[in-house]
Amino acid sequence: MTNAAIKRPTGKPVPSALRAPTAGATGARDRNLANDRGPGFAFLLAPHPGRIRAMALGHGGTLGRSEEADLLLDAPGVAPLHARVELVPRLPGGPLEIYITDNGTPSGIYVSGMRASRTVLSDGDLLRIGGAIALVVDKDIGTYEGAVVDDGGIVRGPRSKRGWLGTLDAAAAAGREGKRVVAIVGRPGCGRRSAIRRMAAAWGLTAMAEPSDAGGFDLDVEALGGDDALERALGAAFAKGGAVLRGLGALDAARRDGVVRASLARRGKAAIFFVLDDAHDDAATLGALVREGGHRVDVPSIETRREEIPTLVRTRFEKRGVGGNRLSIELYEAFARAAWPGELEELVELVDRIADAHAEVPRLGPEHLVRPLSRRGGRQASEAKAEGVASDAEKIRAALVQHKGSVAAAARALHLSRQALYREAARLGIDIRRARDEGGQ
Numbered sequence: 001m002t003n004a005a006i007k008r009p010t011g012k013p014v015p016s017a018l019r020a021p022t023a024g025a026t027g028a029r030d031r032n033l034a035n036d037r038g039p040g041f042a043f044l045l046a047p048h049p050g051r052i053r054a055m056a057l058g059h060g061g062t063l064g065r066s067e068e069a070d071l072l073l074d075a076p077g078v079a080p081l082h083a084r085v086e087l088v089p090r091l092p093g094g095p096l097e098i099y100i101t102d103n104g105t106p107s108g109i110y111v112s113g114m115r116a117s118r119t120v121l122s123d124g125d126l127l128r129i130g131g132a133i134a135l136v137v138d139k140d141i142g143t144y145e146g147a148v149v150d151d152g153g154i155v156r157g158p159r160s161k162r163g164w165l166g167t168l169d170a171a172a173a174a175g176r177e178g179k180r181v182v183a184i185v186g187r188p189g190c191g192r193r194s195a196i197r198r199m200a201a202a203w204g205l206t207a208m209a210e211p212s213d214a215g216g217f218d219l220d221v222e223a224l225g226g227d228d229a230l231e232r233a234l235g236a237a238f239a240k241g242g243a244v245l246r247g248l249g250a251l252d253a254a255r256r257d258g259v260v261r262a263s264l265a266r267r268g269k270a271a272i273f274f275v276l277d278d279a280h281d282d283a284a285t286l287g288a289l290v291r292e293g294g295h296r297v298d299v300p301s302i303e304t305r306r307e308e309i310p311t312l313v314r315t316r317f318e319k320r321g322v323g324g325n326r327l328s329i330e331l332y333e334a335f336a337r338a339a340w341p342g343e344l345e346e347l348v349e350l351v352d353r354i355a356d357a358h359a360e361v362p363r364l365g366p367e368h369l370v371r372p373l374s375r376r377g378g379r380q381a382s383e384a385k386a387e388g389v390a391s392d393a394e395k396i397r398a399a400l401v402q403h404k405g406s407v408a409a410a411a412r413a414l415h416l417s418r419q420a421l422y423r424e425a426a427r428l429g430i431d432i433r434r435a436r437d438e439g440g441q
Contacts, residue, residue: 039087039098040141041127041134042307044148044332045075052158052307054145055134057098060086063129077130079105098136100127112337114423122419124306126337131329133336135307148311152201153194155315157308164300168195171295172202180242180271181264181294183286188277189343190299196244196273205241205271216240221259222247230259234266242271248285249277260288302340302347309336309347316348320355328365338373375424393428396421400435407432 040056061070066080073082082105087096101118102109110128111119121127123138137144146158156165171182180203184192200208208217217237224230237243245263248256263272274289286296302309310332314324340346353370361368375392395414403409411421425432 038141039096039136039138040144042137042141042144043073043132043134044307044310045132050149050311051147052144054141054143054158056141057085057087060084062103063100073129073132075130075132077107078132079103079107079130082129083109097121098138110333112420112423113333114427116423119423120419125420126333128329128333133310133329133333135336144307148308150311150315152198154191154198155308155312157305157311160305160308164298167295168198168297171297172199174295175199175203175271178269179293179295180269181267181274181289181292182272183274183276183289183294183296184299185276185286185296186299187301187343189345190301191344192275192299193244194344195297195299196275199273200242200271203271207240208242208244208271217242218244218246220247221245222250227258227262230262231266234263238267238270238272242267242273244273244275246275248274256285257288260285264288264292302343306336312344312347313351316351317355320352321359322355322364326361326363328363330365331368334366334369334373337375339375341374392424393430396425396428396430397435400430400432405432405435 038056038058040054043053043055045053055071055073057071062081062084063069063071063073064080064082065072065074065078069081071085081103083103084101086099086101088099089095090097098121099118100109100111100116100121102116107130108115108117110116111121112126121136123136125136127134127136143162144158148155148157150156154165154168160166175182182196182199184195186192197209200206216233217240219233219237221230224233234243243263245259248259251259260274263274274285274294276285289296313332313335314327317327318324335347342349350370350373354364354368357370358364358368396410399410399413400407403413407418407421411418414421416424422432424430
């Protein structure tokens with residue numbers, strides 16, 4: 001399988017422009033401008049070359065690897081005219097829905113793991129066509145065009161620079177001038193420690209930049225207890241260049257304020273990172289840090305940067321000695337469509353286990369997963385370690401009964417699109433009408 005690229009029609013200045021031979025020059029120019037934005041696909045090929053290719057849908061058309069296709073996708077397993085894409089208003093003058101229809105191809109099309117002949121696509125759905133997977137995007141597709149790279153342990157996507165990594169870069173730049181007070185906010189496991197190591201490396205704090213967090217920099221303020229223990233720990237950490245303070249959310253407001261004040265008063269020229277969970281995003285703590293010239297860096301959940309998951313997977317496998325040519329498109333798809341209640345830590349742990357368990361397997365696929373992947377929206381972090389977690393089928397049935405058979409309401413509760421819920425119900429043999437009857441009793 002080769003690292004193919006999405007072709008663009010000759011002479012068209014915008015991604016994936018549509019050709020309409022019967023249209024005049026003015027009409028074609030208007031369509032090209034419209035294709036810069038609006039709904040589309042963010043395509044990755046497997047093994048992919050580290051770039052995301054944006055394919056704007058415009059007014060729809062045929063998708064395939066033939067020069068006659070309106071939306072050209074050159075990837076293994078893609079037929080010359082593989083599928084038809086239509087943008088259809090739900091109601092006259094209303095918002096458009098994206099429909100995709102397979103043209104009877106041998107490899108077919110798969111939406112969120114389910115083969116489909118014709119289906120509507122929702123924002124966030126994962127589409128697989130041959131050797132390519134795509135995230136469905138309902139707006140502003142132009143922001144996806146660009147490279148996905150591993151930058152100092154942090155994977156940058158084509159939109160990342162506009163968001164949290166821009167804030168991280170600003171904090172790192174300010175730290176070079178001595179402004180080294182940073183609040184790192186995010187869910188546990190989302191990559192907060194990687195962000196800390198990135199900034200510490202930029203400031204020349206080599207010991208703090210080490211992945212092991214060795215050397216007494218990492219302080220659990222809840223476990224430290226009284227003021228004397230805190231003072232000793234801070235003194236030892238600051239003498240080595242800085243400290244990472246976690247566990248603030250477990251303290252009461254008065255104690256938390258005291259820890260922040262004591263840390264800021266003693267730090268001198270040392271760096272100090274306050275690690276805060278989303279659930280304990282304390283305004284008073286953040287306000288105190290801002291007054292001291294501190295920075296706030298919000299590390300987003302993996303759910304909000306799902307298009308970067310294939311690169312995260314490939315990068316981690318390569319660090320474990322598994323080349324990208326050994327990873328199948330189906331394995332990339334399984335990782336990209338899964339829920340990750342444990343965030344990046346869970347993803348990394350699973351990749352490591354697969355690499356260890358199947359070191360001699362020439363090509364890895366979903367059958368080599370060492371445990372089942374939770375489905376997107378199907379499990380919350382608090383449930384991840386609970387025994388006897390309900391199966392996917394039980395959860396869907398329960399949601400349908402609770403919402404009196406309303407597919408739309410059940411889908412919202414499960415964080416799925418309506419079409420995804422219908423597909424899952426069909427796959428699991430769930431009778432939606434029966435659930436509606438049970439909910440009405």
